[in-house]
Amino acid sequence: MIELAKRFDVSASTVTREVDRLAAAGLVVERRIGNLRMIQADTDVVVARPLTELLALTYGPVAVLGERLSGVAAVEEAYIYGSWAARYSGEPGRVPKDIDVLVVGAADEDDLYDAARSAERQLGREVNIRRLSRDDWESSVGDPFLETVRSRPLVRLKIEKRESR
Template structure:
């Protein structure tokens, strides 16, 4: 399925380019195998190769061979690294940050970004949102969710609002105007990597 042009940061060629750059620059100490990046973003290895080749040629990424794998990381020494990281945090950052923050919270079964950020991510035109609205399904402790939201805010440079619902509420939204509206609008699933939360 062809994705719409990126409305979160229209300066970029594609949403995948924004997601890849956000992941790498918001995890500056990380180095990732090209095949793992393809799996993480649900794209073909050749799509990652093309994008990484372009970004490495521009001096934004560093690559190296490790056995038969190509390892990739952000070049944090390039002069544009700091402002680029800030820009990526404000646009594509929620996808790169929220899963990691929620991974450490017990009782989170699923999480979704909704509201204006999800609408922009899905291709609806409009201004970059001032906040990020997150819906967590499960029995997570409210205090733990509050701490995860504050940690995400520090990384993203914007307000993060988390609302918790039980599994029953999420699966039976009838009669709840808020949930009916949320489910009728764009939702972006937050991939929660439990290995990172250990």
């Protein structure tokens, strides 16, 4: 509870109260080890998948990375790939520790690095961005990396073009 309180900058009693509500609603399961209270999402409840999707779209990597990359010039397209995209698409497995992002366009590497670090702070996990030119993205035949990326789930990020000032 203390870790959550620190992360969200709220009191431990607020976290305890909210966790109690989630437990009463059957959305989390808990176990005790001594005086430690271990909390985990109950992924077997019928609403687990829709709630996960809602959170991912509003506060998770899809929303955060789309927003951050919309602020970077020359980003034409962007996708989340790898284990996070696989879990988002419903493939079972462990919760990913990082998020892999593929950016298509001629965006500046330093700007992409800054966007990744900003997203990391908000998401609490490592963000790895790989940039490709439009030509490389469209002519991926024979490239083992791109063939693997294209054969697995991809989550397209919404990139909004911002007007230059």
